[in-house]
Amino acid sequence: MIVGVVDYQAGNLRSVETALHHLGADFVVSCDPDALLRTDRLIFPGDGHAGAAMKVLESGGLGDAITTFFSAGKPVFGICLGCQIVLERSEETESPCLGIVAGGAKLFPFARDRETSAPATGERLKVPHMGWNAVHPVHSDPLFTGVPDGASFYFVHSYYTEPAAENVLCTTDYGIEFASGLRKRNLWAVQFHPEKSGEHGLRMLRNFLEVEL
């Protein structure tokens, strides 16, 4: 079994590689759609700007490759930006996103308040949402095997996903309760970074490597 890691110049893939290496996975990191389509499961990580990422995905044929991979029924795992651009749209960009899952990514509402209102006293929610936060699966899912409800994962993001209700995998509270993970058939995507989330994160990655459809 070979895992393909999509390299689309969106952030540093090193931590995903070291985590996969630690788990003993056989993987290739590639920006070549054909090479990725030959793999058995796909990891689609990424940080940064949704618009810039979509531009690279569209120009290199990688966006089509991800959609084709998903349509073929093989397991796909999106991480962070990869979780947002599987949706139809993002407030971060005018460009349409991949549209594999219905819904969009939105900016945290209090990110805008900051520009307009006077500095508040006491605790104020900062954007990006950066640090460890609890993740609650909404139903039992193989991705969460061995991961307790409320386990903490590491987040860094300013936009959050709002998928169709039936695609919500797990939720997290940061001022609002948002979908911190999505699931649609053979696609899983999470807003947090399992590769940077200690033992629970490694377990989740291992669960994806072992998931049977």
Place this chain on the structure above:
Amino acid sequence: MLQKRVIVCLDVRDGKTTKGIRFKGNVDIGDPVEMAQTYYEQGVDELVFYDITASSEKRGIMIDVVERVAERIFIPFSVGGGIGSVRDMRAVLLAGAEKVSVNSQAVQNPGIIEEGASLFGSQCIVLGMDAKSDAEMPSGYRVFINGGRTPTALDALAWAREAERLGAGEIVLNSIDADGTRDGYELIVTRLLSQSVGVPVVASGGAGTPEHLVRVFTEGSADAALVASMVHYGDYSIAQIKDALQAADIPVRR
């Protein structure tokens, strides 16, 4: 709810963890990779490595340390010290660090924050700041560089806001007055900065007991707190610190 982070800071010189002892200079206290692994297993939320290697020809050692840490710990960690260009930033990030920290270099060349943020994203760029109380400054605190030895004309609050505008994704505020005292963090300037900027503020300098972290998270409004001596010498474990935070109803990762 977002949890408050406990971050362990390791000063690294020539590939060894070192600790400055007042009036005695630095003594080596262990292997940074092994120490990182121990703290990771104890449940630390993040690590910071400051390279205080003096000679430039030995700087490659730090990259090796970063690579070995990245292979063994699966939580975010940042690297600072001697980062003077985006080339230095790239080397550290590609070696596996999540973030890079700039301090004196950013005061001398603020453009490095902007350049780094546009190339790697704001979440990668941390501003480290050494501040000391000074009644002449508008916020009451002045920024120092060169390891806290050289005063600048910068006001701590103004510099924090400017760094945020330039694209810094986080600010580590080290209080020169509190550093090394183990009498507690400097709460006033921590709260001032944390409530005035939109990015996380990490308190640094002065931690001696878990109670100090409780206070900096409540009275100081810090988003994260750096600890060093209190854990390096075995006085407290990460678990003991988190027990105290949890007992005070502060959300932490367990």
